[in-house]
Amino acid sequence: MLRVDALTVRFGDVTAVDDVSLELAAGERLAVLGSSGCGKSTLLRAIAGLEAGDGTVSVDGADLTHTAPDRRPIGLMFQDHALFPHRTVEQNVAFGLRMAGKKENARTRRVREMLALVGLEGFGEREIATLSGGEAQRVALARALAPAPKVLLLDEPLGSLDRYLRERLIDELPDVLGATGTAAIHVTHDHDEAFAIGDRLAVMHAGKVLQVGSPGEVWAAPTSITVARVLGHTNEIIDGVTKVVWRADAMTIDPSGPHQAMVDRVHFRGVDHDVRLRTHDGRMLRFLLDDPPAAGNDVRFSIDPARVLRFD
Numbered sequence: 001m002l003r004v005d006a007l008t009v010r011f012g013d014v015t016a017v018d019d020v021s022l023e024l025a026a027g028e029r030l031a032v033l034g035s036s037g038c039g040k041s042t043l044l045r046a047i048a049g050l051e052a053g054d055g056t057v058s059v060d061g062a063d064l065t066h067t068a069p070d071r072r073p074i075g076l077m078f079q080d081h082a083l084f085p086h087r088t089v090e091q092n093v094a095f096g097l098r099m100a101g102k103k104e105n106a107r108t109r110r111v112r113e114m115l116a117l118v119g120l121e122g123f124g125e126r127e128i129a130t131l132s133g134g135e136a137q138r139v140a141l142a143r144a145l146a147p148a149p150k151v152l153l154l155d156e157p158l159g160s161l162d163r164y165l166r167e168r169l170i171d172e173l174p175d176v177l178g179a180t181g182t183a184a185i186h187v188t189h190d191h192d193e194a195f196a197i198g199d200r201l202a203v204m205h206a207g208k209v210l211q212v213g214s215p216g217e218v219w220a221a222p223t224s225i226t227v228a229r230v231l232g233h234t235n236e237i238i239d240g241v242t243k244v245v246w247r248a249d250a251m252t253i254d255p256s257g258p259h260q261a262m263v264d265r266v267h268f269r270g271v272d273h274d275v276r277l278r279t280h281d282g283r284m285l286r287f288l289l290d291d292p293p294a295a296g297n298d299v300r301f302s303i304d305p306a307r308v309l310r311f312d
Contacts, residue, residue, distance in 0.1 A: 001026040001183055002047075002151050007055035009039075009046050016042040017053060018207035024151065024183050029174060031198025031215070032187040034230060039207040040187040044153040047185070048076045059150055070099070075149035075182075079156045081140035083128050089115070089139050090124035096147040114142035117176055134165035141173075145180055152177070154186040158193065170196045191232060195219070203227045220247075225311045233309065235285045243311045250307035251287040257302035261285065266292050 002024035009017040016039045024030055034040045045051040049069035056065045064072050075096075083092050090111050097107045115121055118138040123131075131139065137157060144152055158166045170193055177184050186197050194201055195215040202212045203222075211218055211227050222228040225236070228245050235246035261277035264284070273292040277285040277299075293299050 001028075001060055002185075003056075003058045004047060005056045005058075007043070007046055007053055007057065009042050009051050009053035015207050017046060019055075020204075020207075020209050022185075022202065022209065022212070024185065026150075027178070027181050027183055029177060029184045029186060029197055029199045030202060031194035031200070032185060032202045032204055032209075033189070033191065033194040034187075034204035035189055038204045040204050041155050043204070044076065044155050044185065044187060047151075048072065048074050048153055050076075073150040075144040075147065075152045077140055077144045077152065077154045077157045079159045081136050081157070083136060083139060083143070085128045087128070088124065089120070089126045089128065089131070092128065092139055093124075093143045093146050095143060100147055110146055111142075114146050115139075117145070117179060118142045119172070132165075133161050134169065137161065137165075137169060141176065145176070145182060148180070148182075150183065152182050152184040154184060156188055157186075159188070159190075166193070173197060203230050205230055222309065228309055228311070235287070237283075241312065245309040245311070246285070246287075246303055247307040247309065248286060248288045250303050251285075251289065252302050252304065253289070253293065253299055254302040255300055257300040259303065260298065260300050263293050263295050263297045263299060266295050 004020060004022040007017055007020045008015065020043060022030070032040045032043065042051055046053045047057050049064070049067060049072055056063055058064060059073055084095070093111045093114055094107045097110055111124065115123055118141055120135065120138050120142065128136065158169055161169065174197060188194050198215055200212060201215040201218045202209050203218060204210065205226050211223050219231055222231055222233065225243055225245070233245050233247055237244045261279045263275060264278040265276040267274040272288050272290050275287050275289050275292045277287070279285065
């Protein structure tokens with residue numbers, strides 16, 4: 001439904017988006033995961049028509065490459081929500097409908113539908129300054145969905161929220177998009193957010209999309225050492241001309257195991273523990289464990305061969 005072919009965006013000598021090609025099916029959610037500065041926000045802006053570049057962007061077979069942003073069936077939602085502070089919630093949500101020439105009765109009906117969908121029924125007359133951060137993001141989502149875009153582009157929309165609100169909206173966002181049948185590209189640097197929201201995951205680094213697949217497939221079988229690093233697989237060991245990576249879930253405490261290290265640090269993450277080990281030759285390793293030993297202990301452990309990655 002959305003097709004991006006060989007999209008490249010340059011700022012002087014810097015290539016921010018480098019020959020990216022993507023496809024998005026109707027109603028599908030694609031999460032783009034990458035660190036800050038990898039080009040993921042520029043990719044969204046180019047798809048929306050806010051940045052000029054080489055390549056093509058099409059929706060339902062119609063080439064939009066030279067179409068103005070406000071003429072594209074594409075919505076865009078930013079991290080800072082960018083609401084109009086001098087307008088009410090209802091006026092904010094109705095903005096795109098008004099620009100599209102919708103009549104007042106149709107605008108009012110659609111605004112009420114969208115506010116109910118995002119859990120803000122009855123908020124129409126509220127001033128923007130009276131909203132919490134989570135409520136403001138819901139208004140921004142309702143505004144982006146009101147004109148019924150075929151594709152919604154979400155530029156780290158949850159990054160400014162506290163953990164509770166972010167996790168709540170992560171749970172709700174797929175349902176809201178599913179209720180409207182809106183396809184979406186959601187960019188983020190947060191693994192948990194990408195895994196929870198995306199039907200598929202695209203890993204981006206230095207302007208390039210390096211791998212696309214289901215979140216489970218990409219996490220378990222990254223196709224390059226760079227993708228493995230972006231996903232947080234940091235246990236790298238050189239074996240001749242091969243670089244071996246022990247996945248974060250590969251370790252088991254085993255008194256008779258072949259490997260030995262000291263527990264350097266244990267960090268509780270809520271459902272598991274991030275455990276940092278120091279080997280006797282000074283190498284630092286990190287694993288996720290449900291029941292870790294205490295910091296300072298020497299431990300022996302085994303590695304599951306099925307969770308070992310090898311790269312030339």
